[in-house]
Amino acid sequence: xxxxILIANRGEIALRILRTCRRLGIGAVVAYSxxxxxxxAVQLADEAICVGPAEAKRSYLSAPAILxxxxxxxxxxxxxxxxFLSEDDTFAEMTRAHGLTFIGPxxxxxxxxxxxxxxxxxxxxxxxxxxxxxxxxxxDDADALVEAERIGYPVLIKPSAGGGxxxxxxxxxxxxLEQALTxxxxxxxxxxxxxxxYLEKWLEETRHVEVQVIVDRYGHGVHVGERDCSVQRRHQxxxxxxxxxxxxxxxxxxxxxxxxxxVVAAGYENVGTLEFLxxxxxxxxxxxxxxxxxxxxxxxEMRSGLDFVAEQIRIAAGEPLGYSQADVVLRGHAVEFRIxxxxxxxxxxxxxxxxxxxxxxxxPGVRMDSxxxxxxxxxxxxxxxxxxxxxxxxxRSSALARARGVLDEVVLEGLITNxxxxxxxxxxxxxxEGAFTTNLLDRIGSAAFVSSVARPQAVG
Amino acid sequence: MADRPAxxxxxxxxxxxxxxxxxxxxxxxxxxxLIARLEASTLGELEIRRNGWRVRLRRSTLDxxxxxxxxRRGTGRSRATADQAATxxxxxxxxxxxxxxxxxxxxxRAAALSPAVGYFSPLGSLTAGVAVRSGxxxxxxxxxxxxxxxxxxxxxxxxxxxAEAGExxxxxxxxxxxxxxxxxxxxxxPAEAG
Numbered sequence: 217x218x219x220x221i222l223i224a225n226r227g228e229i230a231l232r233i234l235r236t237c238r239r240l241g242i243g244a245v246v247a248y249s250x251x252x253x254x255x256x257a258v259q260l261a262d263e264a265i266c267v268g269p270a271e272a273k274r275s276y277l278s279a280p281a282i283l284x285x286x287x288x289x290x291x292x293x294x295x296x297x298x299x300f301l302s303e304d305d306t307f308a309e310m311t312r313a314h315g316l317t318f319i320g321p322x323x324x325x326x327x328x329x330x331x332x333x334x335x336x337x338x339x340x341x342x343x344x345x346x347x348x349x350x351x352x353x354x355x356d357d358a359d360a361l362v363e364a365e366r367i368g369y370p371v372l373i374k375p376s377a378g379g380g381x382x383x384x385x386x387x388x389x390x391x392x393l394e395q396a397l398t399x400x401x402x403x404x405x406x407x408x409x410x411x412x413x414y415l416e417k418w419l420e421e422t423r424h425v426e427v428q429v430i431v432d433r434y435g436h437g438v439h440v441g442e443r444d445c446s447v448q449r450r451h452q453x454x455x456x457x458x459x460x461x462x463x464x465x466x467x468x469x470x471x472x473x474x475x476x477x478x479v480v481a482a483g484y485e486n487v488g489t490l491e492f493l494x495x496x497x498x499x500x501x502x503x504x505x506x507x508x509x510x511x512x513x514x515x516x517e518m519r520s521g522l523d524f525v526a527e528q529i530r531i532a533a534g535e536p537l538g539y540s541q542a543d544v545v546l547r548g549h550a551v552e553f554r555i556x557x558x559x560x561x562x563x564x565x566x567x568x569x570x571x572x573x574x575x576x577x578x579x580p581g582v583r584m585d586s587x588x589x590x591x592x593x594x595x596x597x598x599x600x601x602x603x604x605x606x607x608x609x610x611x612r613s614s615a616l617a618r619a620r621g622v623l624d625e626v627v628l629e630g631l632i633t634n635x636x637x638x639x640x641x642x643x644x645x646x647x648x649e650g651a652f653t654t655n656l657l658d659r660i661g662s663a664a665f666v667s668s669v670a671r672p673q674a675v676g
Numbered sequence: 677m678a679d680r681p682a683x684x685x686x687x688x689x690x691x692x693x694x695x696x697x698x699x700x701x702x703x704x705x706x707x708x709x710l711i712a713r714l715e716a717s718t719l720g721e722l723e724i725r726r727n728g729w730r731v732r733l734r735r736s737t738l739d740x741x742x743x744x745x746x747x748r749r750g751t752g753r754s755r756a757t758a759d760q761a762a763t764x765x766x767x768x769x770x771x772x773x774x775x776x777x778x779x780x781x782x783x784x785r786a787a788a789l790s791p792a793v794g795y796f797s798p799l800g801s802l803t804a805g806v807a808v809r810s811g812x813x814x815x816x817x818x819x820x821x822x823x824x825x826x827x828x829x830x831x832x833x834x835x836x837x838x839a840e841a842g843e844x845x846x847x848x849x850x851x852x853x854x855x856x857x858x859x860x861x862x863x864x865x866p867a868e869a870g
Binding site for chain 1: 792793794795819820822844845846847848849
């Protein structure tokens with residue numbers, strides 16, 4: 217087991233990792249940027265070391281700075297958290313080359329799963345269903361028309377390179393397809409220097425469901441159920457829950473079993489998450505794998521009693537899993553609300569500023585993972601996540617009832633947050649019924665969440 | 677690291693209401709032009725007044741009469757220096773842009789800061805009392821075998837070394853104290869052997 221871990225991240229996840237280090241009796245060193253000097257993790261760490269300026273590229277994303285910090289502080293492992301260097305196979309390889317352990321999948325595993333298209337092919341070959349699409353890159357317009365006819369309209373035109381929606385178009389007819397191909401090619405060429413395109417079936421009204429897995433170095437793996445992350449705005453998750461209200465227990469068990477069998481067969485290692493789109497008929501399509509701890513991991517911790525950071529550390533240290541699927545018992549229902557510094561009324565614009573008052577909620581089945589404290593200054597340089605409120609109940613309706621109570625308890629003053637959004641969501645019929653898709657916010661309009669509910673005023 | 681030549685001290689009077697365009701012009705055009713002019717001159721200070729505005733720029737060199745006594749920052753659990761603490765969290769990125777600059781008008785010292793996390797090695801030929809110019813290399817920080825320069829942030833005289841050879845240092849840590857020269861004279865830093 218490791219003696220001392222460098223935590224190469226910030227905010228709530230740095231604190232989350234630190235707490236597990238404490239419990240396991242492992243020394244914790246926090247690497248921070250100049251903008252994060254006053255964060256909670258820096259204050260609580262055994263040692264803290266400034267690795268660079270606020271700009272992430274020169275601090276949290278700088279492999280030499282992070283590695284050098286680990287070496288000079290005498291660490292033997294690095295926990296990258298999420299984002300930043302967490303799925304960077306080159307960094308994982310550099311870490312190993314300097315005699316340290318990267319807490320996550322080994323470099324070669326990260327590399328194997330680095331390409332989305334490659335991962336889909338790999339896991340499809342191990343039995344996971346993927347979104348129907350053209351088998352190869354499109355040769356020309358005629359090829360595109362034939363492929364689209366085979367897949368069935370509507371189809372999505374996607375560029376081979378890059379992401380972020382550029383070069384992507386949804387088309388509903390051959391005529392639209394012919395018109396869009398030229399535009400997509402030139403967009404893709406301009407953005408990525410590569411104009412090769414492929415087609416995918418356009419799935420309307422889908423849910424985002426993901427499966428949590430843990431796999432050790434020796435080929436033993438378990439799943440820890442699924443999470444439903446369909447409450448999103450522009451692919452940004454806002455609320456996550458487990459189990460998914462859209463899946464029957466049998467459908468959930470089938471999906472989770474298929475997921476863990478596929479990743480074990482494909483040689484995955486450590487904690488990971490497989491993301492699926494689930495259509496109205498309940499058919500799941502694998503889209504991508506996240507080779508790291510997820511923001512929403514506490515949802516699954518609340519149901520399983522597992523500590524995923526501890527599991528990551530144990531597996532990276534070479535320990536066997538030590539339990540089987542039958543030992544993983546999932547209880548009740550858990551929901552996570554991401555509390556962000558953002559202005560819902562103004563297109564979720566991120567906010568920065570000083571936290572003037574902060575009171576966390578509590579009580580049975582309530583967990584608040586946050587790095588906030590009164591007078592803490594939220595810097596403008598990083599993501600807007602202030603904390604995660606996770607609520608457990610024996611079933612979904614009791615979890616939501618508990619969530620309503622504790623969300624009204626939260627006092628967070630000094631900057632604009634999305635707390636009112638969550639309060640309104642918990643009173644929205646579509647959400648309460650659980651019959652929503654990733655279009656929920658587009659359909660209702662986020663303005664409805666701002667104005668429809670009187671703000672429960674915090675009592676001073 | 678480029679030297680930041682001047683500090684700007686806006687007049688305490690609030691700008692007239694609805695004068696956002698004037699503020700924008702001040703920041704985008706007037707100040708850069710003034711800074712360039714001050715840099716090109718031998719003047720220490722420059723002030724203009726126009727339409728109820730007053731802008732004063734002061735060159736950032738070391739004054740005489742320096743005092744010692746700033747707590748040394750170690751590697752772990754380092755706290756902000758007095759300068760950085762005084763500017764508050766929101767000014768942190770400014771400090772990052774120009775490490776080593778005195779950030780208060782009253783500050784009479786400067787320190788060369790570590791450009792990275794790593795092991796410090798001072799320039800062997802440098803001893804206390806040697807005059808240096810802004811931009812002179814005072815030592816190195818070794819980051820995974822790659823040397824990064826520790827640079828004098830302003831003209832002055834080498835004072836105390838705040839970290840020892842081979843010591844682990846963090847980004848932004850004060851490494852070499854610079855004092856003001858008594859007579860304003862400066863000498864070239866001896867070239868490093870090898």
